[in-house]
Amino acid sequence: MQVGLKIPKTLEPHLLSGAILAFLTILYAPLLLHWYDGWLHKNIGIVHEYFSHGLIGLPFATYIAWTNRKLWRRLPDKADPIGAGLLVMGGIFYLSGLNDWVNLSFPVVLTGLCLWLKGFPGFKLQAFPLLLVLLASPTSVPYLIEPYALPLQSFIAGVAGFILSQFGVNVTVEEINLYVGGQIVEVAPHCAGLKMLFTSLYVGLMLLFWTGALRSRTKTILFLLSAALLSVIANIIRNALLTFFHGTGNQQAFEWLHESWGGDFYSACLLGLLVVLINLMEKYFPTDLDESEQPQVEEL
Structure with missing residues (x-):
């Protein structure tokens, strides 16, 4: 058998x-x-x-x-x-x-x-x-991009210096360097906000998919551009704070925001703003031409 x-x-x-x-x-x-x-x-x-x-x-x-x-x-x-x-x-x-x-x-x-x-x-x-x-x-893609980030570094340094000067801080800006109180802070390539920019765009894609807004080309472009703009603004403020802390001798606050969990907390707050932004977009622009013209697709 x-x-x-x-x-x-x-x-x-x-x-x-x-x-x-x-x-x-x-x-x-x-x-x-x-x-x-x-x-x-x-x-x-x-x-x-x-x-x-x-x-x-x-x-x-x-x-x-x-x-x-x-x-x-x-x-x-x-x-x-x-x-x-x-x-x-x-x-x-x-x-x-x-x-x-x-x-x-x-x-x-x-x-x-x-x-x-x-x-x-x-x-x-x-x-x-x-x-x-x-x-x-x-x-190694970031290494390939960093050489082209010099205009962004100069822009961030200039705007950060302008913001500090409005608060009475004696600051000098030379290309990508800021001088306060005899201390120098360099807006290096990895300090130009590329990491924050990459993270913002990546999380932005996730939010667009989660809310269904990714189906709309108009919403996708508008939201990603807004996310990039928020990332640049947030990085300018961060560099201004780092320059102020370093120039005034507040090394503990500088290290907290630069290398410790303060930087992660700052980034998390930015990502929280993206959630607020996508919710506002869904509230005030619930539909648009891209979505209304798309045919309905039934699930298999």
């Missing part, structure tokens, strides 16, 4: 999903832990900290992918050859050992899996969480 073990067809998709999840966990759990350790403890390069918005972005991307699971299962299995190419590319990136390439292999492999399993419809369904993962994957 021969006894065979047959796996029910209803369990096959779950086994495949479990195998893929286990494989991704083995490959990328150490990498993700490395990212989070660097973001939380700031014990890694300054460029890595530019992507600390991934602290909330990656869990949010996971949440979106999870809520799409029923729609994902209903999509027909359709392998796209581009997906296979991306999987090979992601494997090459991972095995290269180069930091940027290893980091980028994560969104590349995830995108490849979507295309390989469900084709373009699967990629389209998971496009936004994939975008969040890509924008949270640390690379």
